[in-house]
Amino acid sequence: MLLAHWDGKEHRAQSLKDHSENVARIMEENCFSLGLTSTGRLIGLLHDAGKANPVFQQYMLENQTEKKGKINHSAAGAQILRKLFFGTEFWTMPKKQQQFRTLLFQLCSIAILGHHRGLMDIYDPNGNSPFERMLNAEENQSVHDSFFNELNCKEEINQLIEKAQNEIIQLNTRINILVKGHSFEINNDKLKKAKLEEGMFTYGLIERFLFSSLIDSDRLDTACFLDKKNIPVEENRIEIWAELQERLNKELLGLEKLNPSQASSTLNQIRKRVSKSCLNAGNWPSGIYRLQSITGSGKTLASLRLALQHACNFPETKHIIYVIPFLSILLQNSQTIKETLHLEEHSDWILEHYSDFENELINASTDDNLQKQEELQEYELRTERWDSPIIITSLVHFMDTFFSARKKDVRRLHQLGNSVIIFDEIQSIPDNCIGMFNSALNMLEHLANVKVVLCSATPPLLEKIKHPLQWSQCKDIDTNYSKDMKKIHRVFVTDKTDVQNCFSVEKIAELAYEKQQERSNALTIMNTVSGATRVFECLKKKFEQIPEMNRPLLILLTTNLCPDHKKRRIQQMINALKENIPVLCVSTSLIEAGVDISFDVVLRACSGLDSLIQAAGRCNRHDHKKLGELIVFYSYEIDFMHESITKNTTISQLTRKLICSHCVLDKFKKAPEDFENNILSNKALEMYYSRYYEMIQDRVDYPVTSQGFTLYDLNSFCSCWCTEISKAKKSDVNWMMHQAFETAGRYFKVIEDYSIGVLVPYEKGRELIEELNSGNIKFQPDNLRKLKRQAQNYSVNLNESYIRKHKQNFSYFEAADLYCLKEGCYDEEKGVTDFEAQSWII
Structure with a gap:
């Protein structure tokens, strides 16, 4: 018997045959959503073929720790495939059939070669091929023979290759349908190139999906052997979804009965309608949809209602995943969902994957608290696997799942198939990630049976870039946003923007104090930390002249405060406002999204129009009788008109946003009726985004300027290195995939933070x-x-x-x-x- 694993302490062995079969079976399940079950099984059977090497068998039995990681057992499986794929009959096949054959070989062999070291570059910056180098490692025919003798699977392997070939042909048809959906209006040559790029980018995502499936299958079976556990059977979640839907419906009914006097209020009528629209959308098939609703419309529970309705209607649904960019919203939504669904007794039904939750477990897991240490270890495994029914996570974790070089991040990618994924505050996607984000969602929806819901009061026009988002034909879940804005007239806008009259620190501080005295509380939002700090210091100096009992609570919120400090300051303000204590807050934009706090007056240094709308969302959130006021002004912080002229393409993101907002504000002043007499209207927002995306077309594919390439290209054709690749080419086979997975993963960061x-x-x-x-x-x-x-x-x-x-x-x-x-x-x-x-x- 050949061994796959050996427990030297207890003298227990797992045979190579059992391990290979177990991994192949789990791979079939993991690849089901893509329709690649035979491809998955093929990879699973061959991934550890190199362990049939007598040197590796001796290493395990004798526990030769000094050889750990030095014996290559990953190449054999890929080398076996190479012999089966590229025999003499390959060269007589029609060109199209050769291409599909080559594509299937690469998809399988890259996953096998990288399942311990991580995904490698197919071609690197010098045009060399780490993929070929690994494939061409020393080959031993006797190892191949030993493997086939042990598993007795040669006939099955040949059958799987033919089945997998058909799967790839069908997959290619679906990818062609995906890329033909482009609607972005650019010239034909550019459109053709964009389609080809997205097609190959999608194949790169398929590779990551297969790689993710293999890592998870391999590690899961190994862990079950070492822990003496059975491999968990993939559960049918129909009963869980039905139970959770029943709990949600009871809570929603209870909320209506709790406040019968408010049931007829305009805001509550809007909440009911949005909730019903989401319930109806839960009956729609997989697709990419948009939920635009006003502040306070109950979006969290409405989107949960949609997700559970979908899960009950489509029994293959594995997960409901919430992806949220800001920690403050993560904490709020997570608490709301847990309380609404009463998940105290079923903590395994929900996974909270974000830093605050991790820190709570770490703080509790002291050296003498073994139970908490075990809980932490279990949690870390769950964050790698994402196998819980409901997952609440950050945008950073979601994007790392697709594009990080770390195996622990990529491991969970396959779990996204057959899921409902809800994104909140979607306008917060970093500019340089938009192209890759769009293509990732397109792949999930078209190929992996995923329903995507993008939520925001200021939804960006993600279809207006080179690699556009493929909205479903009926994309809007609720179409009443503009009407609701008119019904709930909570804020009036005072436009004090004048490029010839930028507000000084003293003028901003004076106006903020004046408005606070007039209305009891006020919030001032600046564009920079230094700008907010200077206004705060100016106010503090002014307060020295005022008796302490007459001073409002003065709070500064910037990124110079650590997260715990910020959280305490926000809670201090919330408590003060509830007790009607006067508050004057000076903040950067960190307060704009996800902080459930309301001020009577908001002063906003002009920025992007989406930021102005978000700032308005911090004003009169609860629809008091007296209108809130949003005051917009140009700040001394940045001379954007001068910068736009002198720096041209090197202008900052803030300057770009200011230029676009200035254009819209200028047009609004001349013809407000074109914007429904509301600068915060959808028409104004669409004009702003259209102009903004025109300005950033060269930034949305994650350019790495210092290296002269984009990460989108590295994950697609690697066209930036085509000269080097053609010079260094050694293989007789024309590889279909050229991606530099490892290099791209090394450069990728959701937030470019130096x-x-x-x-x-x-x-x-x-x-x-x-x-x-x-x-x-x-x-x-x-x-x-x-x-x-x-x-x-x-x-x-x-x-x-x-x-x-x-x-x-x-x-x-x-x-x-x-x-x-x-x-x-x-x-x-x-x-x-x-x-x-x-x-x-x-």
């Missing part, structure tokens, strides 16, 4: 710093991981050059690779001290 996380002396952060200074921390991998996760809630991101310039204010712990801010450098009101401003004052 800053460093710095642990600050605030609350628990102070304790962690003291512990580091004491020298009592053991710097083992598990301890370091726990420490870094604990530090996240008490860290602020600072520019690397800023840290170098003021290095005397920081400590660096090399063993933990962690910067800490020294005591006295973190302010209770402003967070991280501006050292440059401080030295100037001194």
